[in-house]
Structure formats: C-alpha cells, structure tokens
Amino acid sequence: xxxxMTAKRITLLFTLLTVLAPARADVRAFLPGSLAQIxxxxxxxxxLLLLWSPDCPxxxxxxxxxxxxxxxxxxxxxxxxxxxLGPTDQEIETLLGSFGLSRFESxxxxxxxxxxxxxxxxxxxxxxxxxxxLYANKKRSTHSGTPDQQTLNRWLAALGxxx
Amino acid sequence: xKSLFSSALLGxxxxxxxxxxxxxxxxxxxxxxxxxxxxxxxxSVHCGQAPAAAFDEGGRLWLVFxxxxxxxxxxxxxxxxxxxxxxxVNRVPEAIAGDGENRPKLVLGKxxxxxxxxxxxxxxxxSGNVRFARSLDAGRHFDEPLTVNDxxxxxxxxxxxxxxxxxxxxxxxxxxxxxxxxxxAAGEEYAGAALYYAVSEDKGASxxxxxxxxxxxxxxxxIALDADSADRIVALWRHVYPVNLRxxxxxxxxxxxxxxxxxxxxxxxxGWQVDxxxxxxxxxxxxxxxxxxxxxxxxxxxxxxxxxxYGRFDLERGRxxxxxxxxxxxxxxxxxxxxxxxxxxxxxxSFDGQATRLLVSESADEGETWSExxxxxxxxxxxxxxDLIAWREQVFVSWHTQAEGFRLLPL
Numbered sequence: 001x002x003x004x005m006t007a008k009r010i011t012l013l014f015t016l017l018t019v020l021a022p023a024r025a026d027v028r029a030f031l032p033g034s035l036a037q038i039x040x041x042x043x044x045x046x047x048l049l050l051l052w053s054p055d056c057p058x059x060x061x062x063x064x065x066x067x068x069x070x071x072x073x074x075x076x077x078x079x080x081x082x083x084x085l086g087p088t089d090q091e092i093e094t095l096l097g098s099f100g101l102s103r104f105e106s107x108x109x110x111x112x113x114x115x116x117x118x119x120x121x122x123x124x125x126x127x128x129x130x131x132x133x134l135y136a137n138k139k140r141s142t143h144s145g146t147p148d149q150q151t152l153n154r155w156l157a158a159l160g161x162x163x
Numbered sequence: 164x165k166s167l168f169s170s171a172l173l174g175x176x177x178x179x180x181x182x183x184x185x186x187x188x189x190x191x192x193x194x195x196x197x198x199x200x201x202x203x204x205x206x207s208v209h210c211g212q213a214p215a216a217a218f219d220e221g222g223r224l225w226l227v228f229x230x231x232x233x234x235x236x237x238x239x240x241x242x243x244x245x246x247x248x249x250x251x252v253n254r255v256p257e258a259i260a261g262d263g264e265n266r267p268k269l270v271l272g273k274x275x276x277x278x279x280x281x282x283x284x285x286x287x288x289x290s291g292n293v294r295f296a297r298s299l300d301a302g303r304h305f306d307e308p309l310t311v312n313d314x315x316x317x318x319x320x321x322x323x324x325x326x327x328x329x330x331x332x333x334x335x336x337x338x339x340x341x342x343x344x345x346x347x348a349a350g351e352e353y354a355g356a357a358l359y360y361a362v363s364e365d366k367g368a369s370x371x372x373x374x375x376x377x378x379x380x381x382x383x384x385x386i387a388l389d390a391d392s393a394d395r396i397v398a399l400w401r402h403v404y405p406v407n408l409r410x411x412x413x414x415x416x417x418x419x420x421x422x423x424x425x426x427x428x429x430x431x432x433x434g435w436q437v438d439x440x441x442x443x444x445x446x447x448x449x450x451x452x453x454x455x456x457x458x459x460x461x462x463x464x465x466x467x468x469x470x471x472x473y474g475r476f477d478l479e480r481g482r483x484x485x486x487x488x489x490x491x492x493x494x495x496x497x498x499x500x501x502x503x504x505x506x507x508x509x510x511x512x513s514f515d516g517q518a519t520r521l522l523v524s525e526s527a528d529e530g531e532t533w534s535e536x537x538x539x540x541x542x543x544x545x546x547x548x549x550d551l552i553a554w555r556e557q558v559f560v561s562w563h564t565q566a567e568g569f570r571l572l573p574l
Contacts, residue, residue: 056440057289057382112194112545112565115494115514123516124493126464128441144464145407145439 027089029110030081032120038079038107039135046136046159047077051121052129053084054095059130062146067099069156075103077159082108083118083129134158196544196566206235206249209568213266213547216561216571218554220273224571225302226561227269227279232256234267234279236302242559243571252296252305258284260291260321263497263548264385264442268325270333275301278367280311280325280335289382291321293337297367306368311361313373314341319356319382322444326388326396332418333363334396335370336388338380355379355403358386360396362418375422376414379403385444389457391415397478399430399447399459407438411445411461415478428481431472433465448502450529455479458507458530460489460498471498471511475530485531490522501551503558508574509533510549510560518543521562523574539572 028034038049050066052059063080070078080101082092089108096102111117118125122142125131132143136158143151194200200210208214211228218224224239226246233256235249253259260266260282267281277298282291292315296308312320319340327333339359346353358377361370381401389397395417402412404426412427430445445461457476463469470491475484489498494514501508507526512519521540524533542564550561560572 053440055289055383056442058438058440060288061438114545115496115519116516119494119514119516122493126441126462126493126496127443128437128439128464130439145437 026106027082027092028105028107030107030117031111032116034107035121038105042076042079042135045074045076046134047079048155048159049079049081049133049135051081051083051131053082054087054091055084056129058146060095060099062130063096063099063101065146065152067101069152070101070104070161073156073159073161076105077161078104080104080106082106083114083127083131085109085112085114194565195568197568200568204230206230206233206251207568208237208246208249211235211569212563213261213263214561214563214569215267215269216550216552217269217271218552219271222554224554225269225271225277226569227252227267228563228569229259229261229267229281232259234259234281234296236277236279236298236305238302239571242573243569250302250305252279252298253294253308257294260284264383264444265322266385266548268323270325270327272327272331272366275299276366277302277305278325278327278333279305280323282321282323282337285317287317289319289321289340290317291319293320293323293335295335295367295370299366309370311335311370311373312337312339312359313361314339316341316344318344320359322383322385324386324388324398326390328390328394328396329392330394331364331366332394333367334360334388334390334418335362336360336376336386336396336398338382338386338400339373339375340382342375342378353378354405354407356382358398358400358414360416360418360420371418374418374420376416376420377402377412377423377427379426380412381409381441383440383442387445387447387459389447389449391449391455393417397447397449397457399445399457399461401441401444401461402427402429404429407436409435409437409441410463410465411459413447413457413459413476413478430459430476430483431461431463431474431486433463433467433469433472435463435465437464443496446499448500448507450475450507451502451504453529456484456529458500458502460500460509460511462496462498471495473498473500473509473530487533489524490536497548499549499551499560501553501558503553503556505556506558508551508558510551512546512549519546519564521549521560521572523560525574539574540570542566 211230214228234252237249293311323337338356384401411431413430443462450456471489474486545565547563
C-alpha cells in the first residue's frame with residue numbers, strides 16, 4: 001500500500017512537473033573534462049559561458065538581466081554553469097525557469113574538489129561570482145561581476161543578437 | 164555521558180530522516196572520503212564538517228563540528244591524536260551552515276564554559292538565523308539553543324562571529340539584511356547588508372537587544388573579530404564602499420555601541436570594484452606586543468595589489484603601517500593570521516592544478532619581515548579553510564580535508 005501511494009505521488013509529481021515546466025532542460029554534471037566538451041560542442045558559433053550560484057545575489061541580478069535581453073537569442077549561444085555544490089537540480093531548474101532561461105544549456109558543479117573545477121575552467125579565476133567567458137572571434141574574454149549595459153550590449157552583439 | 168551519547172545517537176538517527184535537503188546550506192563542504200565515514204557514520208571529528216578548534220588554558224584541545232544537522236563537541240588531551248566521544252550541542256537537528264565562510268564558532272570560558280554559535284538556514288533564499296548554545300560543565304550538557312537575532316523575518320542574519328572580552332562579555336557579530344528589507348519595502352536602494360551585534364553579560368544565559376554598527380557590508384564573506392586588553396572589540400569585514408568597491412573596513416567598539424552614520428575606517432584600499440560575490444572574508448589578530456596594532460590578512464582582486472594580502476593596521480592612526488602580498492596567484496586562498504607574545508604567523512592554501520598545499524610563514528618582528536613560505540601539508544581532494552590556533556607559544560594549524568579527515572599540524 002505504502003509503495004503504491006509513493007508510486008502514485010511520484011507519478012503525480014512527475015506529471016505536474018511536466019505540465020508546469022515543459023521546456024525544462026536537464027542539468028548536467030560539470031566535471032574537470034566538461035569545459036572541453038562544451039567548447040567542442042559550441043566551436044562553430046560564438047557563445048557565452050556564465051558561472052553563477054543561487055547563493056550569490058549579484059548572480060541572480062545578472063540572470064534576471066539576461067532573461068530580459070535574450071528573448072531572441074539562439075539557444076546554443078548561452079551556457080549556464082552553477083558553480084555551487086549545494087543546490088539541487090530542481091532548485092537550479094526552478095530558478096532558471098523563473099528568469100525565462102530554461103531553454104539554455106545548464107550544468108552544475110559535480111566534483112566537491114571545487115578548486116580543481118575552477119582551475120579546469122581558468123587557472124586565473126579566483127572563484128568570485130558571477131564570472132562570464134565570451135567565446136567569440138576565436139578568443140575568450142573574461143568578466144567578473146554583473147555586466148554594465150555597455151558590456152551586455154557587446155556580448156549580445158558578439159552572440160549575434162541585434163539590440 | 165552515556166545518556167548524552169545515546170541522545171546523540173537518537174538525534175543522529177532522527178537527523179537522517181528529518182534534516183532538510185542541503186542541511187549544510189549552499190556551498191556545502193564535501194562529504195568525507197574516509198571509509199569509516201561512509202553511510203550513517205557515527206559522529207566523529209574526521210567525518211564531520213567545518214570544525215572549529217581551540218585550546219583551553221590547561222592545553223586541552225576542544226573541537227566543535229557539524230554532522231547530520233547536529234553540532235558535536237569533542238576534546239583531545241594529546242593534541243588531536245585521540246578524541247573523546249562527542250557530545251551533542253543541539254539535540255534537535257537543524258540546517259546548520261557548515262561551509263568555509265559560514266561555519267560554527269567555538270569560544271571557551273575560564274571556568275569550563277563552552278560557547279558555540281552558528282547560523283541555521285531558514286526557508287527562503289539567503290535566509291538564516293544566528294543560533295547560540297552554552298555549556299557550563301565542560302560540554303557534558305548544553306542548554307537549549309537560543310536565537311540571537313531579534314528580527315525573525317525570513318531574511319539573512321548569517322555569517323556569525325563570536326569573541327569574549329577580558330571581562331567575560333560574550334559578543335556575537337553577524338551580517339544582517341533587515342535594513343535591506345526595510346529599504347526594499349520603501350522602494351529604496353540599499354547596498355549589501357549591515358553589521359549587527361548582540362552581547363551577553365551573563366555567560367550566555369541571555370543576549371542584549373540587537374544593535375547595528377554599520378550599514379553596507381558585503382553579503383557573504385566571514386567577519387573577523389578580536390578583543391583588546393581594554394575590553395574593546397575589533398571587527399574586520401569586507402565592506403561595500405561606493406560604488407561596489409569591495410575593500411575591507413575595520414572598527415573598534417565596546418558595548419553599548421551606537422550605529423554609525425559615517426563610513427567605517429578603511430582597512431584595505433585595493434580598489435576592487437565588482438558587483439559580485441568574492442565569498443572570501445578576512446582574518447585579524449591583535450598584536451600582543453604593540454598597543455593598538457592589528458595584523459590583518461585578506462583576499463582582493465583590486466588592480467593595486469591582487470591576491471592574498473597581509474598588513475599591519477594602526478588603530479590609533481586609522482591606517483596601515485604597511486602592506487605585503489602573501490601570494491598573488493589565483494590558486495592561493497583563505498589567509499589566516501595569528502599573533503603570540505613573541506611571533507606572528509600566517510597560513511594559507513595554495514592549489515597548483517593537482518593538489519592543495521597548506522603554507523605557513525612567521526615573523527619575529529611584528530610582521531615587518533617574514534620567513535620563506537613553508538609547505539606543511541597537502542591534499543589531493545577537497546579541503547576546508549585552515550585555521551591557526553595556539554596554546555601559549557605553541558602554534559598549530561587545524562585543517563579538515565576530505566581525504567584525510569581532521570588534522571592538527573604543529574608549527
């Protein structure tokens with residue numbers, strides 16, 4: 001009986017989730033080799049790699065700004081990585097959904113040795129968040145903190161979205 | 164002791180079912196890799212998280228650590244080789260913040276008192292309360308924990324720090340967002356959080372009403388505290404100077420202290436302008452030999468001096484005597500500083516792409532010159548922040564690592 005109830009609840013929960021978040025993307029586990037995978041997958045197009053955390057107020061400010069400005073951005077131009085071991089996939093999905101960013105590729109740190117993950121992304125990165133890497137014109141440029149309007153416009157132009 | 168240990172076990176089994184997901188909060192440290200710590204391991208200094216260590220006057224090492232929603236207290240009479248069975252601090256499990264920056268604090272009294280403070284996660288984003296529990300019988304029994312912040316809105320009252328002055332007043336200082344909440348409600352802007360404190364003048368039986376010291380602290384970096392010989396408290400924290408300059412502020416105060424309108428004294432002026440979260444707070448140790456001088460260590464990415472920094476701050480003149488870079492590379496982190504009667508010590512971590520090394524250096528001339536950095540331990544997995552502690556002139560680094568457990572490393 002208990003098993004049946006649990007199974008029913010799980011089915012109901014799953015149905016609700018499916019109905020409420022149809023565009024929900026899977027959150028993938030970010031490991032030391034993941035950056036190479038991302039770079040290989042996106043090598044033909046410019047893209048922005050954004051590292052964020054639910055526990056970082058400026059990160060959420062940046063996600064809100066991106067949510068408002070990326071309506072017409074192709075879905076392969078933004079890759080979001082939660083650089084935080086704490087949150088569940090569900091928390092990440094819910095947050096990104098609330099900013100209208102569910103259609104973009106999403107990852108989260110999955111190796112407790114965070115220094116190693118940060119080093120694999122950028123040996124020069126101290127771990128401050130948000131941290132953005134713009135891959136465009138065969139080079140990678142870096143930005144720490146939320147972007148000002150000028151930086152945001154530069155990113156969007158490089159990613160192929162007209163203002 | 165036996166019944167307490169049973170309570171601990173009961174609490175532990177309850178915690179497995181009751182403790183909320185992410186009990187350690189965001190930025191939770193890694194689970195131990197030690198075989199003895201797998202599954203529902205019993206409370207142990209090696210399996211637990213975010214330990215805080217201190218020596219009492221007799222040289223006994225005391226350690227509080229977090230495991231399965233409980234804080235536990237243990238002690239060692241052989242400098243950390245063997246530990247006594249832990250006793251539980253909070254019998255009802257709660258979502259204890261147990262990461263590097265936001266972690267339990269331990270202060271020992273002169274007469275077998277043990278004081279513990281911590282942050283508990285409350286529902287909502289960035290929210291938490293400052294909690295406190297005391298034992299008057301060397302940790303055999305802890306009173307029911309109490310909540311120190313008198314604003315109980317589901318907002319941030321977190322990043323507690325605790326210190327005792329020479330007259331047994333116990334201060335808890337933390338980062339509080341009640342002023343941010345009020346500003347938001349009024350439709351106004353407010354940068355960062357605020358520095359609040361409460362004091363207990365009855366050995367932790369109760370705390371004063373909360374008092375604000377300064378507005379506009381950075382939101383998620385630890386606070387460093389020390390007490391001087393005149394029973395004044397010195398606090399060092401990352402501040403938000405206009406606009407988004409996340410340099411450090413320092414203040415000296417004594418209860419009852421009034422909120423200050425003016426910006427606090429600037430302890431570091433590196434010009435780090437970022438609308439972001441460093442998650443990397445400072446450390447502080449008052450000089451034992453030079454009146455009004457503070458040894459401070461911090462992290463910055465300001466253009467002027469990036470990396471781990473050390474400085475000696477003159478509290479009378481309100482400025483740094485000098486500043487030095489400890490290590491400038493991105494792999495360097497978590498600088499600690501400690502002063503004994505004769506020497507000053509620095510400890511920090513340095514990651515080289517494969518392993519994290521623990522480095523120390525020392526000064527015999529109050530920070531003017533330092534020994535070459537010395538590597539005393541390393542780990543090839545995740546590691547906690549190191550901490551410098553002393554018993555008389557003997558200095559140690561307390562370090563918890565995922566692969567090795569808790570270590571007390573003599574210098």
